[in-house]
Amino acid sequence: MTDQETIPNLRIVWDVGRLSEWSRLLAECGQSSLTQGFGYNQAMLTVEGWRPRLGIIELSDRPIGLVVMSERRVFKLIRVARLHRGPLLRPEARKPTVFAMVMKLIRKEYPSGPLNWTAVVPEWGAGEEAEAMMRWAGFRRDKAPGYRTLWVDLRRDEADLRARLAQKWRNALNQAERAGLSVEIDRDGKAQLPWLLEQYQKDKAAKRYRGPSPKLVIRMRTGMHKDGDILLLRAVKDGVPVAGILILGHGKAATYQIGWSDAAGRATRAHNLLLWRAVQELKRQGRHWFDLGGILPDEAPGVTAFKRGMGGEEVELVGAWR
Structure with a gap:
């Protein structure tokens, strides 16, 4: 994927979705993951201190999916963020170009650096094309094992x-x-x-x-x-x-x-x-x-x-x- 193939009318709107919209989008995505749901993230906040941050994925101002990042602070300076089994997209939006662009937007919101530690396990099937899209989006492979289900x-x-x-x-x-x-x-x-x-x-x-x-x-x-x-x-x-x-x-x-x-x-x-x-x-x-x-x-x-x-x-x- 090249920069000329980006989708200009695709964006992630952060920190605005209500619980009702979160629940509706989760259902509309169909094959969703537990870790992107409200109940799981509220439990993680209470028990382990990971604060959920909801992003609504929009294409031409129409919601097509969601992503939940979990955040916490280390020494009040370092922002640690992780994404497990997201983003989630509605079936008609599950296209490689859409996924790649969403990951690029996530990378923009969570840049790599000494004060920003980010780890992601995206909800997308393995393969050479998928790895190329992740590299294009600005991520580098971790040694940690992936996920199979x-x-x-x-x-x-x-x-x-x-x-x-x-x-x-x-x-x-x-x-x-x-x-x-x-x-x-x-x-x-x-x-x-x-x-x-x-x-x-x-x-x-x-x-x-x-x-x-x-x-x-x-x-x-x-x-x-x-x-x-x-x-x-x-x-x-x-x-x-x-x-x-x-x-x-x-x-x-x-x-x-x-x-x-x-x-x-x-x-x-x-x-x-x-x-x-x-x-x-x-x-x-x-x-x-x-x-x-x-x-x-x-x-x-x-x-x-x-x-x-x-x-x-x-x-x-x-x-x-x-």
Whole structure:
């Protein structure tokens, strides 16, 4: 891309969008990311001190997307900013030239220098063209790993979604459906979240894997439950909970956040049942996309294989840049 290919009527309007506009644009972007939503960013502000800054992306004065930068100050002089899985564009605006120009505008607003530290992981697929666009926009590649995830397209009918499950995954689901499990659904997290977080924290400490802190999850639940963006499912066997998952909604999409299963849950394949019931529930809510929450093929091959079994589309983002 050259300077002659820039889009003169494209701009980012910072610090003016209202919450209602933020929510509307998030939904209109369809395949959105949790980290660009209001509830997540409010939780990050409260728990970790990252202040969100909303930018409305406009083309010829018409909103076509949004971007949320997170900022904090170091020694009151250095502005540290980061962007994780943005910008988000409406489907008709998802063009390479638009993405490249938006990133160039972000670079202009957040220049590189001794008093400005910026890190971005853009919501754009990996590839040589994408890397060339990032360099054109003024960014340089970081050594930090990028991000990979799997998307399940909930616009497909239920029979098609089940047919797309890997054979092994579908067999496990069939086993779970015959195992005498009951599924409890909590649509605001008030009843079951304390229980799930207790199990999750013990499991996380024992297995030493990465994941959001319970405090951050609680703050997200507080900020999102009024919008109906909390979905918690629990599997019960003979009156005893054996597995649970938490899913967070954002616009027309939702993200698998945390999960837990004990030995009985693993033996009965409860996790397969919970995720399948979650797919059904998300479809009833009118969600179009289900983000399975990231994969780490090298560090967590078992979890990655399990998520791949759901038949989603695997996506690798363009990576980390500064």
